[in-house]
Amino acid sequence: MKFRLSSGPLVDAGRAAKIMEELLKKVRESTSGIRQVIPVMSGKGGVGKSLMTASLALALRELGKNVAILDADLHGPSIPWLMGVVNDSMRATKEGRILPVMADGVGIVSVDLALERKDTPLAWRGPIKTRAILDLLSLTDWGQTEYLLVDLPPGTGDEALTILRYLKPRLGGAVLVTIPGGLVKHVVQKAINFLRIIGAPLLGVVINMAYFRCPVCGTRHEIFGEVSVPTNVKVLAEIPIDPELAKHVSRGELRKYFRLESAWKRAVIDAASEILKALEKQA
Template sequence: MQVAKHIIAVASGKGGVGKSTTAVNLALALSATGARVGLLDADIYGPSVALMLGVAEGTRPESSDGKTMSPVEAHGLASMSMAYLASDRTPMVWRGPMAGGALIQMLEQTRWGDLDYLIIDMPPGTGDIQLTLSQKATVSGAVIVTTPQDIALLDARKGIEMFRKVSVPVLGIIENMGLHTCSQCGHTESVFGLDGGQRIAAEYGVALLASLPLERTIREYTDAGTPIVIREPESAAGQAYMTAARALMRALGEQPAGDDFPTITISDD
């Protein structure tokens, strides 16, 4: 069952690199181009998309037939998450096959509508959820999120190798938490290292889709349920996510709206 023209997994080899924040803002940036976008929170054990989208606690998807669910609309996105199906205080104490089954149910039993892109926020690591998705859905490709530091790059390599083994193309790398500019003095420094995303992209021959700054407002706005692409789309960070979205569209062979087209001149000469 194909629920969207393109299914894109946003993944990381380890936690703590800002993968979910990146997935949410990337989905919103794609939507800002005029595309129809869905967002599936595949982190069964630690769903966070509902909070990041500002969806009220206790929101539940509607079901008209008892078999399928309507996605929860937020900021123009069609979203689905385990957070909509269980209490925030209910831990998912499940073995891998149960978590994989929950993912497929959310994927296939949600009435997504006619989507251009379905962004799937994957759990960190290279486990059952990743394998289940690659086996059960036609995934157009994966985006790997990493920070520039060496330990994150080590785990990012594992993520890339895992997707290659299951024949899912890696569309590119997004480097998160790159340069930080001090809000007081304007000094810019690389807190977690320099050009790590560029190095791993070059190593594997894939695109560096964007390098995102280490900026407090990205975290603050996402925690408040109004991600920076919505709150401050013209900011440097907001534009960095837009750059990533357009680069992703090009990697998929799509022509982003607003890109320059060649000028065709007709003359009688």
């Protein structure tokens, strides 16, 4: 049976509060098999956050970990495309539990995998988005997931608040993805302050597109300028710009590229190892 989204009937505020309470209880029960949640955030869009989320999941899997991804970027879901499962659908058990779509051992949950038509845009506002994320969390059969990576939309909106607030007991720590440059530094500081206010730990920052290495002469070019993160924040890894990667991604072949040897892949594996170290230190 395919799992399909439905929008429930409208209810009054008192009833809504009760529904919410029940939902949170269900979320706590359903996520009890997840060891640690790792939200992947960015100050702004287009820095390669979704690609990094998918790649980190593949890297953690290669390091022998049990990993799943929750695609919480409801307006711009990219995880199914990146993981090469865009035409798949999540299935539901007889009891109505959602089964993640599996790709190379990584479980994937996304609203995009529950839509009848993939070109349907979700024009949802705050409370409905919160509800949708909590529904996905509470309905999914997560099994024994060691690490749940959550691809959040850029910035500090409803989706990030929902995940950080309601999954707080299971939060391992957030990973911030950024690119070099002045504007980015400004928005990264905002995201760092956001985490501090909420009281969520930050594992560190992944600097994506940190440099381009000339394939002819080997010179390192810093295309987007210098890397600058606040001194008290750990840099987990510097990831190169890789045109071959971009080609594979646009064909939906990230998993294929990940199987090949490259400087990009080594950097992603480094980032995943550093994340595991940071989680250990946190514990």
